[in-house]
Amino acid sequence: MNVEAQLEATIRDLVDGRRGILAADESTGTIGKRFAAVGLESTPETRRQWRALLLGAPGLAEAVAGVILFEETLEQCDDAGVPLPEVARRAGLVPGIKVDKGTAPLPGAPGDRVTHGLDGLEERLRAACARGARFAKWREVYPIGPHNPTPLGIEANAEVLARYAAVCQSLGVVPIVEPEVLIDGDHEIDRAAAVCEAVWHAVFHALHRHGVLLEYTILKPSMVTPGRERRRAPPEEVAEATLRVLKRTVPAAVPAVNFLSGGQTPEEATANLDAINRRRGNAPWQLGFSFARALQQPALEIWAGRPERVAAAQAALVRRARLAQLAMAGSYEPAMEAA
Helix, strand or coil: CCHHHHHHHHHHHHCCCCCEEEEECCCHHHHHHHHHHCCCCCCHHHHHHHHHHHHCCCCHHHCEEEEEECHHHHHCECCCCCEHHHHHHHCCCEEEEECCCCEEECCCCCCCEEECCCCCHHHHHHHHHHCCCCEEEEEEEECCCCCCCCHHHHHHHHHHHHHHHHHHHHCCCEEEEEEEECCCCCCCHHHHHHHHHHHHHHHHHHHHHCCCCHHHCEECCCCCCCCCCCCCCCHHHHHHHHHHHHHHHCCCCCCEEEECCCCCCHHHHHHHHHHHHHCCCCCCCEEEEEECHHHHHHHHHHHCCCHHHHHHHHHHHHHHHHHHHHHHCCCCCHHHHHC
């Protein structure tokens, strides 16, 4: 199968109009904080147990098409000795891999950050593909402040995302492009919308410069919300702002926009996604989810390292995924949370 045929096959499996993506690619530091919140120590073994629980959840593939894995997970197996990427594949999930190496301050742009990891990217991608990965993810972050993001921060991050995406596609790997405009701060929703518009505009210009094929690219953006220190906006307001900026910046060739949950509660992220899809009109993209904590958190609180709670935790994960799936169809109701 040639490179373009590989890309087309992966997009076909990930973008089917009814399922989203589970992000299970938390770094060791991030998952350590989430484990600590439920009284669980983060070790290679507890992380293996948790990710095996996620990938082995019965029925998950009915609502989730793919799963983004952390590099460590590629080397781990379930209790039966089956490699976790193969567990995902057998369950009907497309395995993917996070390939960035985290953020650092951007010289010349105080307050902005840039993501490292372009060095050796091709080799890491080849190794991940050999273990079953078919798509990848790279995250850039954009804090909102009085002077951030700067023009340099916006352009530098867009350039890195485009270079990553071009390397992915050269190897037949579908890139998920994640420009995360952070929810932290006390800014209003209009300020968030202006930043998202500038960021997404720059990202797609950079992708074009680098010859990235948009029809084989997935965008994973933030929803447009006020800063969490300001207020929580109703879903209708989030939907209107998000759709307005998407229509101004995202080409129709992009097959899917899979939103991150980005500091929202599971209920907030699901309600906002539902409102976006109820108001989507003639939007040309699949508007889905690539949630991490908004899918995982209820299951993690139930499990907390206790083997006897695995089945209940898996049921909670699948329930949240199905609610997110209903939101993709604009059929979610808040009353479903109590069901």
